[in-house]
Amino acid sequence: MARTRIKHLLDGSVAVGTDVVVHGWVRSRRDSKAGLSFVQVYDGSCFDPIQVVAPGALANYADEVQRLTTGCSVVCRGELVASQGKGQSVEVKATEIEVLGWVAEPDTYPVQPKRHTMEFLRENAHLRPRTNTFGAVARVRNCLSQATHRFFHERGFYWVPTPIITASDCEGAGEMFRVSTLDMVNLPRNEAGGIDYDKDFFGREAFLTVSGQLSVETHCCALGDVYTFGPTFRAENSNTTRHLSEFWMIEPEIAFADLNDDADLAEDYLRYLFQAVLNEHGDDMDFFDAHVQPGVRARLESFCESSFERMTYTEAVAALEKAEAKFEFPVSWGMDLQSEHERWLTETHAKRPVVVMNYPKDIKAFYMRMNDDGKTVAAMDVLAPGIGEIIGGSQREERLEVLDARLAEMGLEPEPYWWYRDLRKYGTVPHAGFGLGFERALMYATGISNIRDAIPFPRAPRSADF
RNA sequence: UCCUCGGUAGCUCAAUGGUAGAGCAUUCGGCUGUUAACCGAAGGGUUGUAGGUUCGAGCCCUACCCGAGGAGCCA
Numbered sequence: 001m002a003r004t005r006i007k008h009l010l011d012g013s014v015a016v017g018t019d020v021v022v023h024g025w026v027r028s029r030r031d032s033k034a035g036l037s038f039v040q041v042y043d044g045s046c047f048d049p050i051q052v053v054a055p056g057a058l059a060n061y062a063d064e065v066q067r068l069t070t071g072c073s074v075v076c077r078g079e080l081v082a083s084q085g086k087g088q089s090v091e092v093k094a095t096e097i098e099v100l101g102w103v104a105e106p107d108t109y110p111v112q113p114k115r116h117t118m119e120f121l122r123e124n125a126h127l128r129p130r131t132n133t134f135g136a137v138a139r140v141r142n143c144l145s146q147a148t149h150r151f152f153h154e155r156g157f158y159w160v161p162t163p164i165i166t167a168s169d170c171e172g173a174g175e176m177f178r179v180s181t182l183d184m185v186n187l188p189r190n191e192a193g194g195i196d197y198d199k200d201f202f203g204r205e206a207f208l209t210v211s212g213q214l215s216v217e218t219h220c221c222a223l224g225d226v227y228t229f230g231p232t233f234r235a236e237n238s239n240t241t242r243h244l245s246e247f248w249m250i251e252p253e254i255a256f257a258d259l260n261d262d263a264d265l266a267e268d269y270l271r272y273l274f275q276a277v278l279n280e281h282g283d284d285m286d287f288f289d290a291h292v293q294p295g296v297r298a299r300l301e302s303f304c305e306s307s308f309e310r311m312t313y314t315e316a317v318a319a320l321e322k323a324e325a326k327f328e329f330p331v332s333w334g335m336d337l338q339s340e341h342e343r344w345l346t347e348t349h350a351k352r353p354v355v356v357m358n359y360p361k362d363i364k365a366f367y368m369r370m371n372d373d374g375k376t377v378a379a380m381d382v383l384a385p386g387i388g389e390i391i392g393g394s395q396r397e398e399r400l401e402v403l404d405a406r407l408a409e410m411g412l413e414p415e416p417y418w419w420y421r422d423l424r425k426y427g428t429v430p431h432a433g434f435g436l437g438f439e440r441a442l443m444y445a446t447g448i449s450n451i452r453d454a455i456p457f458p459r460a461p462r463s464a465d466f
Numbered sequence: 467u468c469c470u471c472g473g474u475a476g477c478u479c480a481a482u483g484g485u486a487g488a489g490c491a492u493u494c495g496g497c498u499g500u501u502a503a504c505c506g507a508a509g510g511g512u513u514g515u516a517g518g519u520u521c522g523a524g525c526c527c528u529a530c531c532c533g534a535g536g537a538g539c540c541a
Contacts, residue, residue, distance in 0.1 A: 028498045038500050053499080087501045107510080108476045108490035114490055116477065119533060174540070184506080237467060238539060249541065251477090328537085333498055340536080392541065437541030448518095449533090 007045035008338050009090060014080055014371070020052060022092055027069045028113045035048070037065055039097070041076060043300050047136055047283035051083065051091040052076045069106040070113050071130065074099055109162065118453055125457060125466045133292065136284035137454065140277055147276035148229060148438075151269055157225040157252060158202055162212030164231060167204050168416070175235035176207035177245075202285050208233035213251050213433060214367070214420055217396065220253035221423045227252040241450040242388070244439060246459040253433035256392040259369075259378040259395040262432035263355045265455075266382050266391050267308050270440050271355070274300045277445050284446075293447025300445060302352070309350040313359045313376065316341075319349055336363045337381075339388055344384040354383045366406045367420075368394040369430075380434070387444050393434025398426035 004020040014020060024043035031037045035056035042049040054065045054073075054423040068074070085091075103109050110116075110124045111131060121128040128134040149159065156306045165179050182188065190196040197205045205210040212228035219226045232249040238410040252269070274313060278285065278300055287296040311319070320331040322342055325348065328340045337345075337356070344353045361368075368377035382391035403424055407414050414421065437453040451456035457466050 028502070030503060031497095032500055033497050034499065036499075038503095040501085050502080085499055085501070103538090105476090105492090109491085111475070112477065112478070112491050115502085117534095120477070123533090151523070181470095201504060232541080234540075236539060239467085240537085240539090241535080243540070391540070435541060 005040070006043045006048070006050045009050050009080055009092070010046060010048055016080055016082055016090060018080050020078065020080050020092060022052065022074075024035060024049075024074065024076075026068050026070060026072045028070060029066075031066060037061075037068075039065070039068060039074070039076075041074060042135075044135060047132070047139075047287055048088075051085075052078070052097070053091055054092050054094050054097055057092065058097060060097065060099075061188045063460075065097055066360050067102075069103050069109070070101070071103040071106075071111055072099060073101040075288070089152045096251060118450060122452060122458070123465075129456070132287060134453070136281075136287050137381040137442070137446055137448060139284055140281050140446055141454070143277050143280050144273055144438070144442055144445065146228075147273050148269075149461060150276075151272045152225075152252065155225065157227050158219070160212075160216050160219045160228055161230065162209065162215035162228045164209055165202075165206055166203055166209045166215075168214070174210050176210055177233050177235045178204040193419070196453055200233055210234055210252070211249070211435065213253070213435065216251055216253045216433070217423060217431065220255050220433070221427070221429060224255045225252070239461060241452075242440065242443075242456055244451055244455060244460055245464075247455065250436045250438055251433060253431060255429050255431045256387050258394075258430060259357060259380060259432055259434045262393050262395060262414050262434055262458035263308070263310065263357065263380055263382075264356070266380075266436075267353075268394065269436075270382070270390075271304050271453070273305045274439060274445055278304065288447045293449070296445075296447035303384075306352045308355050308382070309344075309352040310355045310357065312357050313337075315461075316345055316354075316356050320344065323349070332359050334362065336337075342381075342383045344390050346388075347385045356381050356383065361406075364394070366410050366412060367403070368398050369397045369408065370402050378432075381435075384444055390440050390444065391434050393437050395432040395434065398424055398428045398430050400428065443453065 001022070003023050004024060006024065008014050009020065013395060022041055022043065024041040027040040027042050027049045029037055029039050037054045038048040039052045039054055041052050054061065058065055075098040076094050077096040080090055080276060081093045083091040111127050116131065121131060121134065121373060128140055150244055152159065158279070182199065184398050188196040188199040200206070209232060211232060212230065216226055216228045228251045230248065233246055233247055235245065236243070252265060254265060285297050289295070314333065316337070317331055317333050323344060325344055327338065327340055331341060345356070346352070357380045359379045360371065360375060361377045364377050364379045366377045370377055377459045378395035380393050382390050384390045397406065398420060403421065404414060407417065442448070442454040443451060448454050452460060
């Protein structure tokens with residue numbers, strides 16, 4: 001008989017009275033004096049386990065069923081029946097329970113039917129998907145991935161895989177991990193005494209990408225609306241709850257568009273993402289709301305209903321200067337906004353997501369489009385309550401002479417950017433885009449407070465286990 | 467990288483410088499279909515590592531390792 005997913009047993013799509021086979025793992029077992037046991041079995045298909053009632057008459061009742069502990073894998077055959085007890089409407093009355101895998105040394109099995117600290121589970125990354133919390137995070141993560149592709153597909157965007165290994169040294173978004181096959185204890189030298197990268201695998205220096213943006217612009221300027229969705233790497237020594245060395249980023253790029261179009265897209269996209277979670281994972285959201293971050297469901301719902309507050313950087317600075325709140329870092333026009341300022345803007349001032357636009361040119365990247373005032377560029381950050389910056393984007397500088405002036409102003413050589421400049425040289429168009437940190441979106445959706453718990457195998461400074 | 471706090475049983479935590487304990491988990495026994503069941507008993511420890519002070523260190527001192535929160539950088 002075919003395997004039945006527990007999700008379908010619980011959602012009413014399997015009729016009471018049907019013979020079913022449940023494959024899964026034991027969450028807990030409770031014995032009754034009446035000579036029967038209640039085994040909670042989960043299979044990952046949904047948040048809730050199903051209760052399997054094991055009568056004492058089962059052939060292996062005493063020597064196997066009564067020895068089941070958390071984590072054992074089982075195949076349960078029986079009939080789906082209405083439950084006699086409270087707490088569940090249906091249960092499986094077992095006619096056979098086959099044990100596929102015992103838990104060796106159950107007294108030291110790390111996953112117990114109790115609350116664990118996130119730090120402990122992080123050190124058991126191979127077992128943590130078995131817990132309620134990480135099972136739910138994994139399901140919601142998948143939902144956000146699927147919703148991302150669906151959103152862009154429905155709007156006619158093309159998914160462009162930009163390279164993970166890049167020989168381009170002009171991405172400029174942060175410290176990079178080197179990719180090399182050179183023997184580190186016996187490096188080849190060139191005539192000047194430096195390392196001879198001509199002998200390296202690619203015949204030149206290579207790194208892991210810090211952003212797919214510059215690459216994806218090539219396709220934007222040919223296909224119109226495109227996006228990347230893939231892993232990104234930063235070798236920065238950041239030890240925070242919001243940074244990873246390896247994380248996933250979504251970077252849409254839209255042609256014939258300006259900064260307002262970009263902000264509109266960011267708003268539509270985020271709302272689509274979180275609405276998908278609310279629609280598809282109500283059970284997991286119930287859990288997050290009850291045990292991870294009270295109020296997270298209401299936060300998502302209001303996010304989906306309210307529009308974003310939009311303000312210019314200049315207006316944001318003015319609001320901060322008038323604020324009664326005490327800031328560690330004083331505010332003045334021209335400085336970059338600190339975490340405390342961003343938090344105040346979105347949590348205290350607007351009480352909803354905020355898009356801050358048109359930052360001073362001196363604190364932003366060379367490729368952002370110069371505004372007519374000559375002082376600001378068409379950049380935007382989306383700030384979300386409780387999480388801070390979730391999106392950073394800009395309209396790109398499409399005028400070659402302005403781009404070249406900006407490169408020179410920032411002391412950058414134009415030569416490495418030859419192909420990027422070509423996009424402006426041949427049929428240039430206004431275009432814009434943004435980057436969304438996928439794990440940060442997942443944190444916002446679930447209420448998970450440390451980004452290392454929003455990715456199955458976190459990489460961070462001095463931390464690459466599993 | 468900087469600041470602050472922490473590391474004791476499988477897990478979560480106690481323990482005036484003086485005999486290392488509890489709850490959960492595990493094992494065993496009990497309990498009228500139980501809901502993170504309940505009641506009773508048992509096993510379980512090189513107190514992060516290395517030094518030092520002391521009659522005596524989980525506790526005090528030094529160095530290091532690991533973890534958490536915050537800051538910077540950013541997504």
